[in-house]
Amino acid sequence: MIIEAKDVTKRFGGLLALQKVSFRINNNEILGLIGPNGAGKTTLFNTITGFLRPEEGSILFEGKEIVGKRPFDLCHLGIARTFQLVKPFSNMTVLQNAIVGSLNRTNSVREAKERAIDQLHFVGLHDKRNVLANALTINQRKRLEIARALCTRPKLLLLDEVMGGLTPSEIHDMLNLIIKIRELGITLFVIEHIMSAIMSLCDRIIVLHHGQNIAEGKPSEVGVNPKVIKAYLGKEYVVTQSPKN
Amino acid sequence: MLPIFLQLIVSGFLLGGVYALISIGLTLIFGVLDVVNFAHGEFLMLGMYLTFWLFTIFHMDPYVSLFIVAPMLFIIGLFVGRTVIKPIIGSPPSVQIFVTVGISLILMNGALVLWKADFRSVPTSYGSGSLNLGSVFIGYPQLISFLGALIFSALLFPLLKYTYLGKAIRATAQDRKAAMLMGIDIQKVYILTFGIGIGLVGIASALLAPIYSIFPSVGAHFVLVAYVAVVLGGLGSIPGAILGSLIIGMTETFSGFFISPGWRQAIYYAVFVLVLIFKPQGLIAQK
């Protein structure tokens, strides 16, 4: 168990963005996070990565409390993330972007460069390494963001809608990439809207709705969970009998 | 002691009212265009000189020339907004800062070249008269200025609330992209808002001309005050700018009484830095 979250609560003024959210992430699993828009998914990511501090609750990473820690400290501990709206270092090259990530673990630019090149190969951006980040396509930027995060040598990688804006074949490639990342031993926590992708990719899924954890389990279980169906489609679509498979 | 106290409060309040006109313009420009107008004080200086020349050459009373100066500054604001400000919206902060600093330098030194550094004044016949309320003295120019500021600020609220332009301005301030999608021509909104902001400064300049000496760098003091007021109230908030201005007005009269002139400015700067550090959203948390 790499993450154990208990009763995580986050308020923005009067708005309760997260209400007593509890869950766990197991080592080396791919855990999915789904939910309608505004459910609090990115907010949850932000509390795990130190960008937001929950008012209540605790989050344990490898058994140690991480609430209150700053994002860069968490990166040192082994938590990395990507952003829903990609944040490349626009005026740096692809390689330089990746080097920044690698410098998390070394003080030597030379070493960082070697690691960066490896990660760029891994995501398939090596031939673009000297291109400025702001000249990349959206697919390339998403890959860069992942490569950069991988350079920090994370144990846990949080992906925030990496497939948004991609074509079906790009999504297919991205799925394979995520599976390859898991094969490296990294644990993945993935927010995604594209249902087919999430269902095929994840070992387990958590469903968030109005800041609450309304379902947790295998994709097949969650897919037929009446609460989940109600949240996404409205209660008219809830079927009282379980469908024939 | 009490009469002095009362006097300081009243004077400060009146002063704050006029500062509000300057501050509202500044906060409006920031709220809608997301540009910090470093040249704001120099437009005030320009308006004051215009008022001075109208008074000196045409013997026009400043409260009358107000109706010429304000529209003139509005048009100047439109022009500057169109040519220089519009291109820099969305540019990196360095570009924005430097363009408005450049405007500030041009205006200030242009005035220096054209009109020299001598102090000018607009001595109206009633300029030294005052109203006597018990032990409190209210100078006529100060009172008229305050009332003028009140009237024009009050006019601003229905403009923003009920007219299409006002709604367009508020929409753009809240969410640029959404405003565009709603069919609002935000380029026009930017230019008009800048014009209005400078027009407000024009009103303030005519109101302040009878009270203060006029010289090329007079804008620097007022803009400093306006900045502190705006930051106190929260950049982008009009009620905040008004509240901040009133607070600053009173701070000015009180510190003018207790602290030597040299250090007085330091107080503003210190307050300014403290607010920026501890509550950058301002006392009325906005943007």
Next chain:
Amino acid sequence: MLKSDKNIIGNLIKMVLSNIIKKDVELSFSIFGVLLLSLIIGFIQNPFYLDIFIMILLWGILASSWNIAGGYAGMFSLGHGAFIGIGAYTSSMLFIHFDLSPWLGMFLGAIAAGVVASVLGYICGRLKGHYFALATIAFGELAHISGVQLKELTRGSEGLSIPFRPGWANFMFSDKVIYAYIGLAFLAGIYFLCLLIERTKLGYYLVSIREDEEAAKSLGVNTPLVKTLAIGLSGFLAAVGGTFYAQYILFIEPDTVLSFVNFSVQVALITIIGGMGRALGPIVGSFLLTPLSMLLRAYLGGALSGLHIVIYGFLLIIVVLFLPYGIVNTLREYIHNRFSTEG
């Protein structure tokens, strides 16, 4: 110059060219540039041109110090006059009152400025863009007011005259050429320091903060610490420039070293026009702007006081609108686009 000097330099150049140029073009061109400049100094006869050259070097130093925080890390400060002033006043006051060598005074002044800058950086580090600039302006003005008001220490608006007692220990020279060489040494020092920073972790981290602070944090960059370090270093070096100014001009006052327009704006402007975030930027900017502003002031400043600044203001606006990233960056991009192969 003596024939033997020319021989030595000739051999140095040959060595540099053969050893380094193949491995590191940037470094070798830089060394070549430094040597070229030192040669040029030797050939300047006219004291007027020598003065301009020294001022170019001085502003190069001051702008380079600004560049470290403002250019690389995006910490846009318009209050650097405060640090320059701390340097100038500290070394000068220590010299006048305690006869302390300005070299030592420079070091102490730089430390003082570095500490003050670090504190400022730490407190205001969370502020972004406009807000940070505003805070630095306020801070710069506070320094200005202090300089004017603390008359017993600084002689206020009257300014501080530094008694001319030439000698190496006193960091004052009758022969102005020596100032030029020292200035070149300082400038070269800062320049190579910037090159070093660019190639090491600090450089990458500074730029990452400028480009996207949140992303930088998520990648392990301790942004408050790096920002504090950046501006502390920037303030330290600005103060060094301040002392150099004081020792050359031998007169300082709040309206020069602590001034918004004359110093704080100027150092930012030079860097912006020359190229932010590149070691060469401030130097190019200074070579362009310093002679221009000096000549403008010389021909226009007297009769029509202020006209030179009006022209300056127009220049500022035009250049910033057309070259928002400065000359060096625009050139680099042009070369990159023309000559590099798309990967």
